[in-house]
Amino acid sequence: MSALLPLPEDIKHLLEEYLPGEKPFLTLTYAQSLDSRVSAGPGLRTVISHEQTKTMTHYIRAHHDAIVIGISTFLADNPSLNCRYNLNKHKIRPVIIDPHFKSSSKLAGSKIVENYTDGTGLKPLIVVSRDVNSSSTEEFDVVHLKCVNGRFPWEIIVKKLHELGLPRIMVEGGAYIINSLLTEPKLVDSLIITIGPVFLGENGVSVSPGQNVTLENIKWWTGIQDSVICATLK
Amino acid sequence: MSALLPLPEDIKHLLEEYLPGEKPFLTLTYAQSLDSRVSAGPGLRTVISHEQTKTMTHYIRAHHDAIVIGISTFLADNPSLNCRYNLNKHKIRPVIIDPHFKSSSKLAGSKIVENYTDGTGLKPLIVVSRDVNSSSTEEFDVVHLKCVNGRFPWEIIVKKLHELGLPRIMVEGGAYIINSLLTEPKLVDSLIITIGPVFLGENGVSVSPGQNVTLENIKWWTGIQDSVICATLK
Numbered sequence: 287m288s289a290l291l292p293l294p295e296d297i298k299h300l301l302e303e304y305l306p307g308e309k310p311f312l313t314l315t316y317a318q319s320l321d322s323r324v325s326a327g328p329g330l331r332t333v334i335s336h337e338q339t340k341t342m343t344h345y346i347r348a349h350h351d352a353i354v355i356g357i358s359t360f361l362a363d364n365p366s367l368n369c370r371y372n373l374n375k376h377k378i379r380p381v382i383i384d385p386h387f388k389s390s391s392k393l394a395g396s397k398i399v400e401n402y403t404d405g406t407g408l409k410p411l412i413v414v415s416r417d418v419n420s421s422s423t424e425e426f427d428v429v430h431l432k433c434v435n436g437r438f439p440w441e442i443i444v445k446k447l448h449e450l451g452l453p454r455i456m457v458e459g460g461a462y463i464i465n466s467l468l469t470e471p472k473l474v475d476s477l478i479i480t481i482g483p484v485f486l487g488e489n490g491v492s493v494s495p496g497q498n499v500t501l502e503n504i505k506w507w508t509g510i511q512d513s514v515i516c517a518t519l520k
Numbered sequence: 521m522s523a524l525l526p527l528p529e530d531i532k533h534l535l536e537e538y539l540p541g542e543k544p545f546l547t548l549t550y551a552q553s554l555d556s557r558v559s560a561g562p563g564l565r566t567v568i569s570h571e572q573t574k575t576m577t578h579y580i581r582a583h584h585d586a587i588v589i590g591i592s593t594f595l596a597d598n599p600s601l602n603c604r605y606n607l608n609k610h611k612i613r614p615v616i617i618d619p620h621f622k623s624s625s626k627l628a629g630s631k632i633v634e635n636y637t638d639g640t641g642l643k644p645l646i647v648v649s650r651d652v653n654s655s656s657t658e659e660f661d662v663v664h665l666k667c668v669n670g671r672f673p674w675e676i677i678v679k680k681l682h683e684l685g686l687p688r689i690m691v692e693g694g695a696y697i698i699n700s701l702l703t704e705p706k707l708v709d710s711l712i713i714t715i716g717p718v719f720l721g722e723n724g725v726s727v728s729p730g731q732n733v734t735l736e737n738i739k740w741w742t743g744i745q746d747s748v749i750c751a752t753l754k
Binding site for chain 2: 465490495
């Protein structure tokens with residue numbers, strides 16, 4: 287596991303008001319290209335942000351209890367979903383939104399399961415539809431929620447995570463998850479987007495919500511390569 | 521005509537290396553939302569950038585001889601395309617890329633023609649396909665170029681503008697024009713994008729080139745509301 291770059295001091299100050307305090311909190315954060323793509327194509331793991339903003343992501347993770355991604359991101363990236371900022375001082379619980387339990391055959395040997403079994407990560411939590419037959423194992427937990435029109439309403443997911451003792455939630459992607467949360471101003475407490483100075487092109491996976499979304503409390507930060515916007519949804 | 525905000529001093533310094541000197545130069549510049557939309561929908565005039573970055577646009581115009589837009593932008597926006605930075609000290613020639621001469625019936629009464637007739641703007645130049653019957657009038661000039669597969673190759677447009685004594689070219693949009701120039705690194709000398717902190721949503725007009733585009737010489741500037749990236753195409 288490679289070391290992180292040092293965190294720039296000024297970004298700590300900037301992020302202060304966009305990170306959780308004592309109360310339940312949901313942070314939506316991701317990295318995109320200038321043309322609003324989160325990957326070069328479906329299923330392709332694509333590095334967009336600088337190592338420096340990767341450090342920022344781990345710093346943000348250190349302020350949350352759960353890190354949520356969609357099943358497509360899990361299948362495409364096999365991500366670690368752990369917190370390497372001040373290594374091992376904070377652990378964050380990986381949560382995969384996976385209505386049809388597509389991760390079933392991919393969890394064994396995955397990084398999130400490995401991190402759990404070697405003690406560097408918390409036990410992964412897979413959120414599966416009530417209609418799908420599955421149960422927790424030694425390596426991961428399964429929770430069943432009710433799907434509405436093929437997806438879980440965000441309020442239901444958030445309520446369940448709160449019940450499970452995970453009040454500070456960080457959602458990282460992918461595009462489907464991000465697009466659906468961007469139109470949930472009551473649920474999203476802060477939005478942190480890293481913009482990498484590249485165009486991934488029209489075949490990339492696009493982030494764009496179903497409707498116009500206005501932001502408030504806007505602050506920009508610029509690093510070595512990327513720009514970061516922090517905001518709240520209006 | 522409303523007054524512009526004062527230009528922030530630090531942006532002058534930032535823009536210095538991204539603006540033309542004595543040599544022929546092409547600047548591609550536009551404003552986009554976070555989700556890389558340049559308008560809320562086809563034909564819709566959409567304000568994305570802050571008044572402050574509008575001032576920047578007029579400052580950039582003051583360093584160019586020609587301002588180029590596509591026919592769709594002309595029809596949607598009826599833009600002024602003049603330079604209001606240090607009002608009337610610099611005039612910039614409006615150029616519309618209009619292969620089929622769709623602007624024909626819309627030029628009379630348009631702002632670009634009005635600016636020319638009242639002396640606050642230069643004579644508009646309409647770039648029309650050789651196959652289309654049209655000629656210059658008192659109110660606008662027509663130049664005919666050869667279309668290849670329904671569009672003008674950029675080298676041909678640039679060459680013609682140079683011949684006409686317009687070596688410093690600023691291209692402002694819309695999406696079709698931008699997407700086609702983003703894959704022309706030999707022709708584009710600088711790229712200046714203003715990013716407004718808003719999502720226009722999936723029905724908006726998207727900027728995204730046909731392929732991956734990498735940038736170099738990257739600098740970011742942040743204003744009251746927007747972030748500006750200056751770069752060159754790799």
